[in-house]
Amino acid sequence: MNRRSLEYEAVLAAEYVLAEADIAPGARVPIFDLIEDRGIWLCFDAGLDRLLGIYQRIGEATGIAINAARPTPLQRFTAAHELGHHELGHTSHLDTETTISEPMHDPQEIQAQAFAASLLMSELAVEVRLEHRGHHPNRPELGAADVYLMSAELGVSYLAAVTQLRVLQKISSAQARAFAKESPLQLKQALLGGRRPDNPRASVMQFTLADNQREVVLDIDDEIDVALPEMAASGHEWTLATEPDSAFGVVSDRYRQSESGAEETLFGGSKTRHITLKARTPGRSRLDFLPLRPGETTESATPLSIHAVTCAPPVSELGHGISTNQHHQLLSPTTT
Ligand SMILES: [Zn+2]
Known part of the structure; x- marks a missing residue:
């Protein structure tokens, strides 16, 4: 089979997995859940050194190990690559940076790479x-x-x-x-108006009023920057209404110069307020931003609502071992 046919087969396999799991197009793919759902043992190990991941099949047992010392996006891509080996019926594999990012000759590595890219970033x-x-x-x-x-x-x-x-x-x-x-870190810093994210490895996302009712999936420490236009003349001000046991913390709240200075004068001194929030604990939260004029009640205001899902880390605080979900399954008494 030539390279194109190999990749095509892998893309179809990824599309099949996405359709079967009923994942909304454009949503972040819950790759660790997909692996667990297949009854594959999922382990994390910070001591894999240059290995990024392992796929192993021994008789009826199948396992995937992920290098937990690497950044979360790379762990997710590695997991998708190893799932590719599984879905395409491949043999056991030890994967390094080269086999995962730029496979050259091994047909199974070419397929697993194409599978991972298509699973996490389908067309x-x-x-x-x-x-x-x-x-x-x-x-x-x-x-x-x-x-x-x-x-x-x-x-x-x-x-x-x-x-x-x-x-x-x-x-x-x-x-x-x-x-x-x-540099991704410099891009994140630019999005945050020059501020470095608290955790340099964390992701940064940006939302505007156009993102009302959006659902966003993130990991702990990831930061959300919300750009809110304020009109000096109207006197309204944005208020963030969060639950008392806030799963998010405000890490920055300041006005920034808009990129086009012309706009500012055109609308009589409009400016953009940027509220940056950091995900602190796993769970679902609704982030409501309310534009309030003095004396106005929340009912009459049109809020910007963002539905955030913060994922729990896939492995315990130790940072290595079997996935948290599988750990719980092993410890819970069987009901059959
Ligand atoms: Zn591989």
């Missing part, structure tokens, strides 16, 4: 994300920050997103080379 998912951000799905005009934000929302690394956008022909090879030179 449909990428197009949905592009449209959400106001881009044309087939001819998007993207900057590095757009690519970064898409990678954060899909839960993949910036470089993985650059590669997949080139594979899907949403960007040219020249654009891909230029984007690959950008």
Whole structure:
């Protein structure tokens, strides 16, 4: 089979998994859950050194081990790669940076890489994300920050997103080379108005009024920057209404110069307030931003609501061992 046919088979296998699991197009794929749902043992190990992941099949037992010392997006991509070996009926594999990011000759590695990219960033998912951000799905005009934000929302690394956008022909090879030179940390800092995220490895997402009622999936320490326009003349001010046991903490709340100075004068001194929140604990939260004029009640205001789902880490605080869910299953008494 040539490379194209191998990749095509892998893309179909990924599409089958997405359809079977009924994952909404454009949503972050719950890769660890997909592995657990198949009864595959899922382990995390911080001592794998140069290995990123392992897929092992011994008789009836199947296991996947993930290098827990690497950043979460890379752990997710590795997990998707190992699931690819499983779904495509491959033999056991020990995977390094090379076999996962740029497989050259091994047909099974080429397939697992294509499977992982298509599972986490399917063509449909990428197009949905592009449209959400106001881009044309087939001819998007993207900057590095757009690519970064898409990678954060899909839960993949910036470089993985650059590669997949080139594979899907949403960007040219020249654009891909230029984007690959950008530092993800600097892109995050730029999105945060110059502030470094508290955890340099955490993802940064940005929302505006156009994102009302959006659902976002994130990990602990990830930061959400919400841009809220304020009109000085109208006297209204945004208020963040959060639950008392806040699962999110405000890490920054300040006004920023809008990028086009012309707009500011046109609307009589409008400015943009940026409230940045950091995910603290796992669970579901609704973040309501209410524009209030003095004396106004919350009922009459139109809020910006964001539905946030913060994922629990897949493994215990020790950072290694069997996945938390499987650990609980082992400890709970069987009911049959
Ligand atoms: Zn592999």
